[in-house]
Each structure stands twice: as structure tokens, then as C-alpha cells.
Amino acid sequence: MEKSPELALTQMRKSVEKLGFSTENYGDPTLMRFLIARSMDIEKAAKMFVQWLKWRSSIVPNGFIAESEVPDQLEARKVFLQERLAKMYALHMPRFFVSVWKMVCRFLDKATQEKIVIVTNEDEKKCFVEEVGEEAVPIEYGGKAKLTPIQDVQVPPLEG
Structure with missing residues (x-):
């Protein structure tokens, strides 16, 4: 049986909290991109989100960054800039x-x-x-x- 998006989001938030992080400042669309990127696997999406939070805090300590300052590393983009294209x-x-x-x-x-x-x-x-x-x-x-x-x-x- 396929999980509803609302249930998946709730479970992902709980999984992120178990990993010692918070989703408080992030809305459903942001979290849903991680779920979609990991084929709705809650644990994998939560781990990816936590990795993204760690990466973001190291690269964007003030909460924002100019596009020109984003490192042009294919792997970083692949891992951290997830699911933006719908169709x-x-x-x-x-x-x-x-x-x-x-x-x-x-x-x-x-x-x-x-x-x-x-x-x-x-x-x-x-x-x-x-x-x-x-x-x-x-x-x-x-x-x-x-x-x-x-x-x-x-x-x-x-x-x-």
C-alpha cells in the first residue's frame, strides 16, 4: 500500500528528529523534494535531509549565499540540490x-x-x-x- 504524502511527511519529520535535527524552518514542499528524490523511502530521505542541513550550515552559515558562491561540484549538486523538475x-x-x-x-x-x-x-x-x-x-x-x-x-x- 502506498503512503499518503501527509503521512510520509509526518514520518520523515519524526525520523529527522530522531537523528537530532529539526525540520521546523522547512515547509512541506522542501521535505517532499527529499522524499521524491529517495522514492518515498522515509529513512533515506531523512538521512539525505540531515546531510543537506549539515552541508548547508557549513557552506551557508548566514542562511543565504550568492549563486556565484555555490561550489560547482557535480556530486554536491547531485546530492544536495534535489528534485526540482516535475515534468x-x-x-x-x-x-x-x-x-x-x-x-x-x-x-x-x-x-x-x-x-x-x-x-x-x-x-x-x-x-x-x-x-x-x-x-x-x-x-x-x-x-x-x-x-x-x-x-x-x-x-x-x-x-x-
């Missing part, structure tokens, strides 16, 4: 890209593969429009949004 759609991709993607995606875990949709047919396009919402999808992709191409945007001059 990504790629539209109008060349056939070459689709072929290469089919080979590359085999090396990704299943959860990541399911987040990335290369829209190649009308059923996938319909699903894309339904999930994103017609109001947000440009007309040329099957939605109702009228967007101005970036090259046509008029920016007023700065005053002062």
Missing part, C-alpha cells in the same frame, strides 16, 4: 534528437525518464495541452495563449 515537455524536436534521446534515456532512472516527454505525436500533444492548460500553451502548439516573440518585444527606455 518537462520538448516539442518540435528533430528526428535526429528523438533517436538520440531514445538511446540516452536508457541510462536515466525510470523516475527521470517519466518526467521528460518528447512530444512526437498528436496523443502526446493533447496530453501536453491538457496537463499544462490551454491558457498557458501558445496557439501554434494547440493552446489559446497569444505570445509575443522575444524579438518583437518593445522594452521602454530606462528613465533617470
Whole structure:
């Protein structure tokens, strides 16, 4: 039986407390990213969260850090900057890209593969429009949004 998100969050908070740390300053969305990153395994998510807290306190002692100061270490990013992408759609991709993607995606875990949709047919396009919402999808992709191409945007001059 699959756990509800609320129950998983409650159990994760208790697990973090057992490890001697607090989740008091962190909301459900932050904790849920750790749970998702560890396939809803409460103990693994709690341990990852505690590691992240330790890393964050060592690297961000004042509670904030400029993006340029974040170390560019792939492993640190992989471990500590978890689960931000819910779903990504790629539209109008060349056939070459689709072929290469089919080979590359085999090396990704299943959860990541399911987040990335290369829209190649009308059923996938319909699903894309339904999930994103017609109001947000440009007309040329099957939605109702009228967007101005970036090259046509008029920016007023700065005053002062």
C-alpha cells in the first residue's frame, strides 16, 4: 500500500528528529523534494535531509549565499540540490534528437525518464495541452495563449 504524502511527511519529520535535527524552518514542499528524490523511502530521505542541513550550515552559515558562491561540484549538486523538475515537455524536436534521446534515456532512472516527454505525436500533444492548460500553451502548439516573440518585444527606455 502506498503512503499518503501527509503521512510520509509526518514520518520523515519524526525520523529527522530522531537523528537530532529539526525540520521546523522547512515547509512541506522542501521535505517532499527529499522524499521524491529517495522514492518515498522515509529513512533515506531523512538521512539525505540531515546531510543537506549539515552541508548547508557549513557552506551557508548566514542562511543565504550568492549563486556565484555555490561550489560547482557535480556530486554536491547531485546530492544536495534535489528534485526540482516535475515534468518537462520538448516539442518540435528533430528526428535526429528523438533517436538520440531514445538511446540516452536508457541510462536515466525510470523516475527521470517519466518526467521528460518528447512530444512526437498528436496523443502526446493533447496530453501536453491538457496537463499544462490551454491558457498557458501558445496557439501554434494547440493552446489559446497569444505570445509575443522575444524579438518583437518593445522594452521602454530606462528613465533617470
